[in-house]
Amino acid sequence: MDASATQHSQTQIKVLPIMIAFLMSGFIGLFSETALNMALADLMREFEIRETTVQWLTTGYLLVLGILVPVSGLLLQRFTTRQLFIAALSFSVVGTLVAALSPTFTFLMGARVIQAIGTGLLLPLMFNTILLIFPPEKRGAAMGMIGLVIMFAPAVGPTISGLIIEHLTWHWIFWISLPVLVFSLIFGIIYMQNVSETKTIKLDALSIVLSTIGFGGIVFGFSSAGEGDAGWLEPKVLISIGIGVLFLILFSLRQVSMDQPMINLKVFKYPMFTIGLVMIFICMMVILSSMLLLPIYLQGGLVLTGFVAGLLLLPGGVVNGLISPVMGRLFDKYGPKWLVIPGFIIISVVLWFFTTINTASTTAFIIVLHTCLMIGVAMVMMPAQTNGLNQLPKQFYPDGTAVMNTLQQIAGAIGTAVAASIMASGQKDYMATVKNPADPSVISASITAGTQHAFVFILTVAIIGFLGSLFIKRVNVKEVS
Template sequence: MILENAQPSKQYKVMPIMISLLTAGFIGMFSETALNIALTDLMKELHITPATVQWLTTGYLLVLGILVPVSGLLLQWFTTRQLFIVSLAFSIIGTLIAALAPSFPFLLAARIVQALGTGLLLPLMFNTILVIFPPHKRGAAMGTIGLVIMFAPAIGPTFSGLVLEHLNWHWIFWISLPFLVLALLFGIAYMQNVSDITKPKIDVLSIILSTIGFGGIVFGFSNAGEGSDGWSSPTVIGSLTVGAIALILFSIRQLTMKQPMMNLRAFRYPMFVLGVVIVFICMMVILSTMLLLPMYLQSGLMLTAFTSGLILLPGGILNGFMSPVTGRLFDKYGPKWLVIPGFVITATALSFFSNINGASTALLIVALHTCLMIGISMIMMPAQTNGLNQLPPEFYPDGTAIMNTLQQMAGAIGTAVAVSIMAAGQKNYMSTVKNPNDPSAYSHALIAGVQHAFIFAMIVAVIGLISAFFMKRVKVNHS
């Protein structure tokens, strides 16, 4: 009965739908990472501190943390076309505001509007893939999405560095804008409605608890990584406490409702749970590494933003091209024999990263980053697809919402812990320096802090490796 939804050749024009989603997803991910390498320029031009400029990332994550959990409900209330058009409209408006932004408050507002677009698009993209592709082709489809999602962050920093050398940061958004408009026009022309509209009852209390819970956790962890007081800050402790209590109440309410906003009964499926855990670990490693390496390259090795972007480019591009390959291998052999070697490669690369120093060559960093990205490409998509495959079709909106929500939380947690460990390592190093005012002491201290943070990332990867041994291939038989 429900397998009818998985027969795209009879019902859906798969290629136009994929082009619409992938174009929009590419530009969304591109503008996100392209801005990261411009933060130093923004601090100088807008006369703001590092703690203030970080709100461009924190605010973005916060909106995603609040909106993505509600996406499962939205997918059942509005058509695919409606959600796609609204998400692109938010992305276009946010990008236009950012391109014109004369001050930090305008730029922050633009980032929040952009996040509304991304928060709607990501769950829509994964849910649509689950509906229009049969299970035996989902690996290749997810691999194609992986190519786009990983290729955009790969070229984002390099492109941004090039733009900043010749133009200003506004042009990062001006260049993105026409592509978003084209994606919207293409989607209006070709996007089809693929999901069933059931219009479940809207539970206001669930939305409030979800907003406070996920928002509080993301806000708390983000501030722990940015604030001067770190984990002892009353704001951090208060946010995490309130967020945790709200999440517990939210979970209890979802499990006792006949029509929950986010159906947590998806956690009854063991391979879905394992997929969520592995994707969570993977996102912690990816986002903490994406934060640590540019800081090491620019402040430790004293390289320019453009050069740093070039060093990270080969690994990111190879990761993107590996995604379709791992997708096809997943369809043929299942997840286990991709995920286990992937974690071995990832943990090994991170162990070498924990020993980098001021004398490390750019070639070594390129090689290690490339190995890390190959490992990540072998883990992320197979674990995610295998987990979602175990869910019955009526759980697809909830499964994608859970996966995407926890990815945002993993990003906040991973970066916060990495920054805290790095700061502690810096502080310990500076306490042993005879002359703290020596200019070289700061770069050596930062490298020591980065080494400590990579040890944390390696431990997380080893935990993921142990988890991977429990993975089994899901045989899909939804009837």
């Protein structure tokens, strides 16, 4: 351990200010993942770009997270909690300011990259800190509060941004976020404590290169699938995914051969961690792809304004935020099995109903479906994540949080990219069968048809998650060394 490392006993750590700092900053960071979804139609018109291009504002954000978060396991051990928190919030503030001032799509895309660096540093730091300041028997409730942020922020993003766009321009999505980030940074500078022990770890440049090309190649390939006429058979898509898989294999082989790996892959020896990881991966694909599809369907298929579409998604976000802490306490008491399995059943049933939506679907029907989806997600997300991390010994916390947060972002990027591609393909196939493609009613019907196709894909993913959930078991924290 580095001699300069700061150590605290449990009584010295002021838990409440630390939690407040993370909850505020985490909310805005994750709000940014979906806040622009309601503005996509405006952005496509203003910048004269297609759906497959504009979705990079979401997918590109997740791509940067997927590239950066693997390095976080090393950063968490090398730098103090305060240093990483201040760095994360500084990137977020700068990125948000640049986004608010962006005159072109290129500027906005660059701003999203800067924002993603901040969130990519913040997320693993938040989870690692929770593991250090709360004992295992109380982590469910703590993770439930984090769940309020992790799921509530992306869920209400379209609602808040829809309200903003109704009365202001999309720039104000960032102008309104900026003061909260600045306040969070100042609050953290005053109250954030160093709760981890630092040690000198050598940066392995080759591991960083392999990780970056590996994760980046896979997400880039998936995200490019809808851009060309050949779709998934585009050479760019196949080559990118192939290179990504190859470099991830090389990255993994290097990690297992190093004395001080960038990410210790021994975390996969713990079965409940691995099962929890799969559950989280699937859950993130479901939630972020749904949050991309629903605003497009509501505005394009049902021809609603951004504000009304946002209001329809608000009840689900509010319910999710309210019950996430409850699910955390239920997990502490009963374990994950009786939450995760019913949660996936609810998710799967709701997604089946989403495959049946059409241009005549009522707004009440959409509100009920979305709210039930958010309930199911809350039942799966935090219990599966907490149970998995609880099985890891303390020395593996940084690696476990790095792996879990990396794959969350990769899952979100793949889910949104595949959903957008399937939706575009379904819309194109529908338009090829009509006599008058310029008819507004035909356009609405084509968007709805594409949305139906995309939800079939998401339903398939959720069913796989349900099958995996049958193997989850409660971790006995007393047995964890």
